[in-house]
Each structure stands twice: as C-alpha cells, then as structure tokens.
Amino acid sequence: MFQKLKQFLFVPSREFVATAPIHYVLKSLSSWNLLGWKPLATVLYASPQLRAGWTKLDVNERIIEVPWVYSQLNFKKKGKVLDIGWLESTLPISLATAGFSVTGLDIRSGELTHPNFEGLVGDICETKLPSNSFDYVILLSTLEHIGLNTLYGRAASGSSDKKAVEQCLRVLKLSGKLLITTPVAKQAAVNDFMRIYTPAILKRLVRNGAIESLEFFKANQNRTAWSVTSENDLPTPPDFGVALVVVKKGQ
Secondary structure, three states, X not given: OHHHXXXXXXXXXXXXXXXXXXXXXEOOOOOOOHHHOOOHHHHHHHOHHHHHHHEEEEEOOHHHHHHHHHXXXXXXXXXXXXXXXXXXXXXXXXXXXXXXXXEEEEOOOOOXXXXXXXXXXXXXXXXXXXXXXXXXXXXXXXXXXXXXXXXXXXXXXXXXXXXXXXXXXXXXXXXXXXXXXXXXXXXOEEOOOOEEEOHHHHHHHOOOEEEXXXXXXXXXXXXXXXXXXXXXXXXXXXXXXXXXXXXXXOO
C-alpha cells in the first residue's frame, strides 16, 4: 500500500521548462472545469486512468520544427550557431553537445550550461554581435513574438520582426543559413501572444535575403499528427500551420 501511495504522490524530480512536442490537454478548456485547477489537476495528470478519461493528446508544431532544423545543419563540418529565443528549448544544448559552437540570445536569462554554449541576455533587434560571424542563425518559433509585449516580457521600443530579420542577416556569414519556423495561415492575424503570418508577408520580411526553400505543414483536425501541405491548403485563423524557411544571405 505504501509503495502505491509513494508511486502516486512522491515527486522526486520535475521536467525542465521546455516546450514539449506532445502533451496532454483537457478535453474541456473552460475555466469552470474544476479538473483544470490545482490540486485536482495535479492528481488528474498523475493518473493514467484519469488522463484517459478527461484529457486528450495534443501534438504541436515542435514535432516537425526541431527535426527540420537538424536536417538543415552540417553535423560533420559543425560551425557557429546563434539560436534566438532559445530559453524554453533544448535545441542549443543538443547542438553544443554535438560539437557546434552555440550562442543563445534571449530577453530572459537561462539556467542551462555547456562548454560549447554561451547564453546572452538581450534583444536581437538591439544586438551588438559582430557582422558575418555565424554559420547558422535559428529563429525557432520566435519571430512571431518579437516586437510584441507577451508573457515572455516587454518589447523594446525599436523591436520588430522586420528589424529582427535584418539583424539576423547582418550577423550571418555569406555562406550561412537563416532558419525560420513560424506560424502561417491563409490570412494574417495577431493577438497578445504572437503573430500568424501569410506566405506573402513572410516573403516580404526576408526580401533582403534569398529564400532557398519554403515548406508548409499543418495539423490534422484533432492535432494528433502533422503533414506537409500547400500554400492553398493552409488553415484559417485562429488555426495555423507552420512555415519552415531557409534564407541565404544576399550578396
């Protein structure tokens, strides 16, 4: 009996705060759903039987974004990486572990460390990082937040997605890649958390560079799987797909 109670109640550790690609979400998201409030929520998510009855699996865009970023990198040659808005991602530490020299830039300070990783606090729009210095610049689900006042923090007065892309291209080497993953839909939208772009807006944002590839993915109706899609079949806001963009620096 004690072992069963211990298994259910004892929590010797907790996950690092990172955006997981798959998580459980309440079937009813109403604030009137008492199971969404602690301590009931704690019991709910700890019990496989209760989870099966009251929650559903949600697969978000990280399921394709992270492996896509890996696919764009040369793991034999390595190189210097700038990961912007990295704080809730394990990507920079994974790349540092693989031998890349990684700089993480975020408006918040982080805890993760590695000999091949340097974490900097700052806004990409105001960065003094030297020009032509990175083989890869990564904006993984970050561009849509830049310039907005969100739960991540308040934006600087001169901060914008356009300025961010300009700065990314400035610090990128001529032979380097700017890798962008961001929400995309048939119509543009913005809320107090993020922007949703259209393909046309994305193309204008990166017009100072050269788009090497542009792919779109969207989730199925119950968000249990993502698959490649076309520009014409993108969702309509508030739903969104994800754009995967490779930009090379213009001459």
